[in-house]
Amino acid sequence: MSPAVYSGKDSGSPVKTKTMPTKNSSSSLDNSSIDSSCPMAGEEYDSVAIELHRMSAMMIILTITASISGFLFGYDTGYISAALVMIKEDLSVTLTTGDKSLITSSTSLGALLGALIAGTIADIHGRKWVITGANILFLVGAGAQTGAKTVWTMIIGRFIMGWGVGIASLIAPLYISEMAPARFRGRLVVINVLAITGGQVIAYGIGAGLTNVHNGWRILVGISMIPAAAQMIIFAFLPETPRFLVRAGRKDEAKAVLNRIYASASDDELDHKVIDLVKFTQSTFPEGTGLVKRLYLTFYDLYFVPGNLRALIIACGLQGVQQFCGWNSLVYFSATVFQSVGFKNATAVSLIITCTNFLFTCVAFLIIDRVGRRRILICTVWGMSLALVICSIAFHYLPPNLLQSHGNAIDNKWASVIIFSLMLFAAFYATGIGNVPWQQSELFPMNVRGLGTSMATATNWAGSLVVSSTFLTMLNNITPTGTFAFYAGLCAVGWCFCFYFYPETANLNLEEVQDLLKDGFNINKSVENQKAIKQMYKSRASGDDFAPTSV
Numbered sequence: 001m002s003p004a005v006y007s008g009k010d011s012g013s014p015v016k017t018k019t020m021p022t023k024n025s026s027s028s029l030d031n032s033s034i035d036s037s038c039p040m041a042g043e044e045y046d047s048v049a050i051e052l053h054r055m056s057a058m059m060i061i062l063t064i065t066a067s068i069s070g071f072l073f074g075y076d077t078g079y080i081s082a083a084l085v086m087i088k089e090d091l092s093v094t095l096t097t098g099d100k101s102l103i104t105s106s107t108s109l110g111a112l113l114g115a116l117i118a119g120t121i122a123d124i125h126g127r128k129w130v131i132t133g134a135n136i137l138f139l140v141g142a143g144a145q146t147g148a149k150t151v152w153t154m155i156i157g158r159f160i161m162g163w164g165v166g167i168a169s170l171i172a173p174l175y176i177s178e179m180a181p182a183r184f185r186g187r188l189v190v191i192n193v194l195a196i197t198g199g200q201v202i203a204y205g206i207g208a209g210l211t212n213v214h215n216g217w218r219i220l221v222g223i224s225m226i227p228a229a230a231q232m233i234i235f236a237f238l239p240e241t242p243r244f245l246v247r248a249g250r251k252d253e254a255k256a257v258l259n260r261i262y263a264s265a266s267d268d269e270l271d272h273k274v275i276d277l278v279k280f281t282q283s284t285f286p287e288g289t290g291l292v293k294r295l296y297l298t299f300y301d302l303y304f305v306p307g308n309l310r311a312l313i314i315a316c317g318l319q320g321v322q323q324f325c326g327w328n329s330l331v332y333f334s335a336t337v338f339q340s341v342g343f344k345n346a347t348a349v350s351l352i353i354t355c356t357n358f359l360f361t362c363v364a365f366l367i368i369d370r371v372g373r374r375r376i377l378i379c380t381v382w383g384m385s386l387a388l389v390i391c392s393i394a395f396h397y398l399p400p401n402l403l404q405s406h407g408n409a410i411d412n413k414w415a416s417v418i419i420f421s422l423m424l425f426a427a428f429y430a431t432g433i434g435n436v437p438w439q440q441s442e443l444f445p446m447n448v449r450g451l452g453t454s455m456a457t458a459t460n461w462a463g464s465l466v467v468s469s470t471f472l473t474m475l476n477n478i479t480p481t482g483t484f485a486f487y488a489g490l491c492a493v494g495w496c497f498c499f500y501f502y503p504e505t506a507n508l509n510l511e512e513v514q515d516l517l518k519d520g521f522n523i524n525k526s527v528e529n530q531k532a533i534k535q536m537y538k539s540r541a542s543g544d545d546f547a548p549t550s551v
């Protein structure tokens, strides 16, 4: 594959021949104007040009508004750590380990189910309305928990909210990546991850502040209804993605949306962009194919077209590594762990860990397009393993019953090592595997993107479910030392997966990713191609090395 040189006629890629744009195109895109028989569609043109425009303020508004979904994902998974130590007897009983595991994992189970259907619903009804649907689930779930008087009401509330979380976790990055100009896509998707980790920090912060407030956890849960309601209202006024509109045959509307994203683009450039999208998104199903047949064909394409299957293996594998490294055991239970080893304000200590996660997601934001996804993972996943080994050793030497013997664990040197090692773990995690898997939509061609991202997101939540429902039992049965050593081993396996299966996809456009995966995982080829592609964008964008990812 020769990097970055494609025919505008064939690929629809932003990286194409340097033929100049046509001057005679119509601004109105009826169906015939973008039919392949149309003269304009047959001309060669410079489709890099539109990608070199500055990003509009509208794109930033869209990204921030969509990222409220990420915030809710983070907040709703984050507050449970504090809530579990605050609930005490407010649900009529003292929570057992089983109750805590169920309350926590019911969200992951709901999210797993939500993620499974989200991609298909988004393909049928559009991305925008799926976000609204997730908001309704957030509101109902939070309402049920805020007023919960029993453990089961709490579990059901968390389960309903989980559906919202699962749907939102898939749809927000999808919405952003389908809206984003190619060269800003990597970073814009990381903004959603910043919102997730920021949401976790805020949940922990409010949790720490409300620790001693009677029924404070109800306030903590209730607060989540504000952003959910706000996003629902704002989204009513925001557009669908151009891709969905094109696929639905609403090309003029798609062009209008593109006009708001590429605010300074010429009419010609916008028309050609729509033509590109048509080539990418047009349905391959014969006219009149029913829903069941469509689903069957999409499944078939995803699992039996080798390139798609490789994309699926990578996307699901990365999401699996993200979850089975054990990070979320800390998000959900760090306060419980710190409390059990004798920290006085356990939630405040947990806050240090989530803040580290947030700060290093900012680092990822700065380097993801520059350094590349693969390189970041190869350089960070081994560090997670190392940090967990240190943590495991420190737990081994930590005196039991620290609370009774010392008053506060913070005075113990092994306790400090635990905090330090978990901060190190969080830093390595957040820079790499915490966000790279959310770039998943760039791996799939449009015809299997909804289903492919559903499968990958479901893998994420399945991992989260397993971790959240087994972590406390593991602590009891194989001790914290054994538990963290186990996760260190899984991180090592995760590193091997990244090394052998994940090619570098940064700076590639969609055709290049598909092409790359067609006949193998092509790790070496992908790494070699990077320099040439970066160089090409640098010269075209006059020194801007903020290169594109995919269409």
Ligand SMILES: O[C@H]1[C@H](O)[C@@H](O)[C@H](O)[C@@H](O)[C@H]1O
Pocket: 077, 193, 196, 197, 200, 322, 328, 331, 357, 434, 435, 438, 460, 464
């Ligand atoms: O990308 C996010 C982020 O890393 C969060 O901290 C974590 O809780 C989520 O599971 C993950 O998907």
